[in-house]
Amino acid sequence: xxxxxxxxILLIVVVGLGWFIWQISKPKTNTVSNHQVLLERIESMGxxxxxxxxxxxxxxxKVISQFLPDASVLLIIKADAVGCVDLSxxxxxxxxxxxxxxxxxxxxxxxxYVKIDxxxxxxxxxxxxxxxxxxxxxxxxxxxxxxxxxxxKKSDILEQTKKNAVDIFKPLMEGLGYKKYSIGFE
Numbered sequence: 527x528x529x530x531x532x533x534x535i536l537l538i539v540v541v542g543l544g545w546f547i548w549q550i551s552k553p554k555t556n557t558v559s560n561h562q563v564l565l566e567r568i569e570s571m572g573x574x575x576x577x578x579x580x581x582x583x584x585x586x587x588k589v590i591s592q593f594l595p596d597a598s599v600l601l602i603i604k605a606d607a608v609g610c611v612d613l614s615x616x617x618x619x620x621x622x623x624x625x626x627x628x629x630x631x632x633x634x635x636x637x638x639y640v641k642i643d644x645x646x647x648x649x650x651x652x653x654x655x656x657x658x659x660x661x662x663x664x665x666x667x668x669x670x671x672x673x674x675x676x677x678x679k680k681s682d683i684l685e686q687t688k689k690n691a692v693d694i695f696k697p698l699m700e701g702l703g704y705k706k707y708s709i710g711f712e
Contacts, residue, residue, distance in 0.1 A: 556590040559669040563677045566604075568686065575638060576690040577609040579683055583674055587666035589658065597654040599662045603670040604646035607678040609687030610638040627706035628699060634712050635687035640675045642667060 562584040569578040583603040590596050615633040622629045647667075652659050692709050699707035 550593055555592075557665065558588045558590065559666065559673070560586045561670065561673045563674060565681070570690050570693075574613055575608045575610045576635070576694065577683060577686045579607040579609075579678065579681065581605045581607060581674055581677070583670045585666050585670050585673075587662060587669060589662060595654040597656070597658055597662060598652070599649060599655060599659070599666050600651040601663070601666050601670070602648050602650060603667065603674070604643040605640060605671070605674045606643060607640045607674070607681075607683060608638040609635055609683045609690075611635050611687065611691050626704060627708075628702075628704045629708045629710065630695065630699075631710050631712060632691055632695075635684045635691065637678060637683060640671070640678055642671055642674075 564582045564584075566580040566582050569580070570576070581604070583601075583605065585601045585603055586598060587601070588596055588598040612633050620631040644667075649663055652662070655662050688711060691711075695709050696707070699709075
């Protein structure tokens with residue numbers, strides 16, 4: 527009788543432990559990311575790339591779980607955003623020459639790319655992440671890239687690109703001997 531009681535107790539413990547592990551492996555989670563995007567520097571560029579913004583994003587990425595303690599990672603993300611003018615879109619009728627004057631209509635500036643610099647980015651802290659750490663860091667990088675892209679679109683990068691395009695073309699026009707010149711955009 528005592529052997530049967532021990533087997534039943536062991537069976538109850540195994541079933542209870544199995545249920546607990548199953549609940550932990552299928553938790554319902556919510557993800558929360560807080561960002562503090564800071565513009566670090568603005569660089570003027572030549573060629574097609576006319577301006578480069580260097581940005582930092584302080585990311586606290588949390589995973590809120592029903593059964594496990596809340597996990598979080600803290601990262602400092604470094605990223606570059608580049609504004610450019612695609613000169614391949616320039617057509618011959620976009621350049622108007624009249625004696626000693628010239629007018630150029632350039633294509634509208636665009637954001638060439640927004641790229642995270644993984645070598646300069648750092649994971650500063652992880653809490654209660656355990657086996658989820660790699661996934662959480664990956665999610666935080668993706669969230670940071672999305673947030674930085676949104677912030678760059680809200681910034682004045684396209685206006686800065688226009689200004690730098692004029693600054694690049696001005697000495698070129700003067701060097702070609704044009705006394706009067708104007709540069710516009712579509």
